[in-house]
Amino acid sequence: MAKKSSGTTARYNRWGYIFLIPFFLVYVIFSFIPLASTIYNSFFENYYSGLTQIGPKFIGLENYIKLLSSPEIWKYLGNTLIMWIGGFIPQITVALILAYWFSDPSLKLKGQRFFKTVIYMPNLIMASAFSMLFFALFADAGPINQMLISLHILKEPFKFMNSIAASRILIMLMNFLMWFGNTTILLLAGMLGIDGSLYEAAEVDGASASQIFFRITMPILRPIFIYVLITSLIGGLQMYDVPQILTNGKGTPAGSTTTVIMNLNQYLTSKNFGMGGALSVYMFIITGILSLVVFRINSAKKD
């Protein structure tokens, strides 16, 4: 009897494995093999000069050293982080406020569903389309400039794309607009999960609204907060489409909006698999560490 039942379990298990095949197949073909080949390629000098292939020649860690010793990569990393932080601070602030309002039953907000949908909307638009839109809006002869001139705020058009601050702020603004809805929903989920009796007890004890927020909501929300922070940082490090389209791939002015991934794209003309690979591996390591942190926090929560 026991023997028979273990046989059925095994048979059931087999179905489990069969159902897993599609995922593993897709994962291996589209994620694992490219990942392995990226790492492999990063140890070679391998690119095209015109139609002639140079290499592949094994050069060990030379690509990695060359990349870190060039000043540009630090500049591009700086650009990326500045533009991420500039987008993230307003994003998390607005998201916290909105989530707090949505989750506070005493406010009795009307049309919550409607607003939750609306704030999420910008995320549904493709980043490149969004970027094109901003490019047209803020062009030298674009509607924003025309408006500012006809309102007599400006005398002549302000060249947004020629100013380091203005073009970075535009990118931050776009990232903020695209992602604050998503963050709001995540934080809201966290806040709704907090036991209502805690709030009631606090109110009975005479705590003020700000005390409740900082002493109860924030500490309980912390894991989700860190999750949001780190996933946003990972996304921020991979920032590409918005600045690429806004500056036509040039990272202008003066390379101040070139992100790390845009730099990766620059290696494409010569199909420079070696340097591109090395840069990707660095990004992979950073992202991997950050993901581990998230994983730790999430599993610690369960204990």
Added chain:
Amino acid sequence: MRRSMLSLLLTATVAAGVLTGCGDSSTHEATTAAAEGAGKVLNIAAWNEEFKSRLIDHYPGYEEVDGTTGKIGDITVKWHITPNQENAYQNRLDEILLAQDKAPQDEKLDLFLVEADYAIKYTDTDFTVPLTDLGITAEDMKDQYKYTQDVVTDSKGVIKGSSWQGCPGVMIYNRKAAEEVFGTQEPEEVQKHFSDWDKFNESAAQLKDKGYHVISSMADTFRIYQNNSKLPWVTEDKKIQVDDNLLKWVEDSKKLVDAGYCETYDQWTDDWTKGFYPEGNVFAYFGPAWLIDFSMAKDVEGSIAHEGGWGAIEGPQGFYWGGTWICAAAGTDNGDVVADIIRKITCDPEIMKDIVLKDNDFVNNKPVMEELANDDSYANEVLGGQNPLKMFCAGADKINMANLTAYDQGLLQDFQSAMGDYIKGSYNSVDDAMEQFYTLATTRYPDLTR
């Protein structure tokens, strides 16, 4: 049942493996079989519809089937059109050419188009066939402008392509503005105000006083300085070198922009094309025949071109802009047809004259162009009835294209991008911008050094 499912899956996998194996072995036969002219499919790679429309209108026996296919006799013509954006055309072309040996006969590329900025990348390799191998002789090509042949001549002096176009450029000025500022709109008189760069700058100041920009953007004059430089972009030992004339462009443009004589737009943006209309207050653009006829919004009511309000003068210096060259791909199985297309479209005076009359293109045939230049009945409506061909002919004779390198396209782009930032005021000095240029250039071309 379960077992049979699994075995089915296995069989499918094995079958797929066999199929790919098949593909590999058959290709080797194809390479050896690829010879003179027995192919059934003519594959053509291009980045826009221009050459296709030339074939449809002017190549005898070409029938259009649908958007991407046509027919010449029994041969099916297949078009592989990839837009130029972000290097996409070259990436695709490289991919096809590098796989050319292994491709089945009917999928081998037979003919492809290139531009001057990167022609060498293809002509100086074995991926292109010398025209003499196709039976096209120097005698066939004797009427072409020399520069068009220089562009596609490889490092051993072998001609690897041919063009039906010449693209000498002129300065295209706004007649009304000329009348207002200089008191005349006659080309001979206006030319006196722009005969060299010093005069150009003086006149720019006069134009500014009346509210006109002399040109739309400093990007407009780049081609002129670039075409008149003496050094190739890259030395023999793969070092990047920057010609003094290009530095002069930076200096002159900085002055123009700082004085408010022109703007800093990228070409082809909405801001840049504002000057095609009277409200744009732009005095002049620099361009060849195709700019006048295809790009200046002549079909749009209210544009200066629509009213015939432009005039053409030689301007401070001659230059060329654009042009398309036809190359035959190594491994073609339709050598005869490719040769015939090149002969008819780029060497046949009758057909080429027809192209000028129908499409206002400037064709690559000296006698034809000179005949039309002296023909008073030929008039360009956009230019208010002026016949600009004499000017174009003179320009085409002066173009010197011996300095091309395989890296020109990327270096041109990076140089303009870095220096553009300097001219706009994002860098404190030319040296900082130069630094940026070298960084971009060596990232793009790892085999180059500074």
